[in-house]
Amino acid sequence: MSEPQKIELACPVPIGQYEKIVMAHGGGGRLMQQLIDQVMLKEFDNSVASEKNDSAVVMANNARLAFTTDSYVVNPLFFPGGDIGKMAVCGTLNDLAMSGARPLYLSCGFIIEEGFAIESLQTIVQSMSQQAKAAGVEIVTGDTKVVEKGKGDGIYINTSGIGCLETPLQISPSMIQQGDVVIINGDIGRHGIAIMAARENFKLEQPLESDCADVSGLVKLLLDAGLEIHCMRDLTRGGLVTALVEISATANKHIMLQEAALAVPDTVRSVCELLGLDPCYVANEGRFISVLPAEQAEQALAVMHAHPLGKGAAIIGTVEAANNGLVTMKNKIGTTRILELLSGSQLPRIC
């Protein structure tokens, strides 16, 4: 079989052809990549930022640290399976964990809209606190701003985090190798569809909860088991495919996914079919992939299956021989297609 070739159907649009920010610039897809590359990274030209990992790995006083930031603008603020506070803590813990770091400290910055209910703020802060305590991290510094009614949307939260890198492994896209397997810790699409259903007041036959969770404890078990993890990535904005496309492009490797290995909850599948969405691009908040040598796959799966957040773990793909920077998916009848970044997102403001 001939190797798949990437055909550029459309030239990437230079950011200069957009005069104004559109929603898709925040969607996690191609337009966001262009904005980051052509506006942010063009100015912030340093080697750490250019790696575009979930966390930056930096040295401070001879300590190897991970440092990350995320702002959360999810709508609605409360949804089945979580709220913006739980997400803001879990998301940043997960970003630290994806670099192999043990999370230590978080900051929180609140931008609150005038008129926001203090009771809701209390609930959100309690969620943050519970989630941080469960992970053994401290929220050590913060900031609160208030903006006029109509200049926000209830509350936006930024969390930044510091973790320490105790593993000697260098975990990043460029480390993936031919013969590696791609393992996911569960099914896909719950968060994005749960958020959309809550936002649009869909009546789902079966209730669906977001998978929002802190996976740093599970990652610690994988590292403690001595597994030689080459790369990890959580599957948030843009979902599974966006994460893999970024990894394959950075590593210039070919990642082949097996469609049959992907678990998609029935409700997620039904809603996606109804609305023409692809669950492979739907955001998750408690799912991540790890890429590691095939000979360690069995051990990795055993560690995952023993943890509540890894019960659905499965091998979903492999790193192939070709250096083509592509992600392909082999479907159930054996044909293969190339997966690419979406232009924007299927669903805005899911995180």
Place this chain on the structure above:
Amino acid sequence: MSEPQKIELACPVPIGQYEKIVMAHGGGGRLMQQLIDQVMLKEFDNSVASEKNDSAVVMANNARLAFTTDSYVVNPLFFPGGDIGKMAVCGTLNDLAMSGARPLYLSCGFIIEEGFAIESLQTIVQSMSQQAKAAGVEIVTGDTKVVEKGKGDGIYINTSGIGCLETPLQISPSMIQQGDVVIINGDIGRHGIAIMAARENFKLEQPLESDCADVSGLVKLLLDAGLEIHCMRDLTRGGLVTALVEISATANKHIMLQEAALAVPDTVRSVCELLGLDPCYVANEGRFISVLPAEQAEQALAVMHAHPLGKGAAIIGTVEAANNGLVTMKNKIGTTRILELLSGSQLPRIC
């Protein structure tokens, strides 16, 4: 002369009596303190957060680090003397410097409103980059979110920062001692009044620029000179008095200010008189106080006067004998008054 006594004219209102967030909750004054104490710190109960320093001092991998975060919602985004990008970098560098840390790394989180001009974003990002490069720090990690038109106000920026503490000094409010002097690096009120004039389209007789600047280089000179600095604080939201009231209350010391020693630019004074504002509560973005032993004051002033951001440095107060947690001001005719936190802020969204 009898010692000044604090008279509680009004009971502090428990946060529970407010059902909704009001603008004053973000103003830097008493209401914000109550929100932080009764909602945030009540949950995030750890010793580091409770210190309420500009930066948290934490240990990571045996390294002593400073960690801080701030969200910037200033309106307008561009103003004489700076823009939101310059502020977002300078403000976080200053917060790190106030703990005695040398700034190393910054993160940036953008929340951009749909329809925002990409050219403006480019200008803001360039400001951030220039300011970071001038300080020798790297912006190593970031995040971009886009919200619908009417759910933001152009752009909000969060910057978090990490610095390393190389000084053996412990710099915090609790370290101030009787006999210390309070030194400021320049005049007060420029930032707040420049922002208000720009926002309201005031025609000022003499143009006024914000004092927005990165003072971390000046702080480094003070530390390198071996000065035994007990406490530093930048004079942002709530201005000079708010910073000093927080310090005196934490340390339970009496700080006495000399009104005659405070430099207030003519334009700031005129606008304040016209509008009934007190320049001692107006925000600055490039001014800080340092508290250190009186016998080192001369040396500290010499270091400051030799630096562009310290030309106007002056001794403005002293730490007195009484353990009463008060700030008082002696005016030009010798009478003394107690200075307290405002309820909210005189000017919203100045940072």
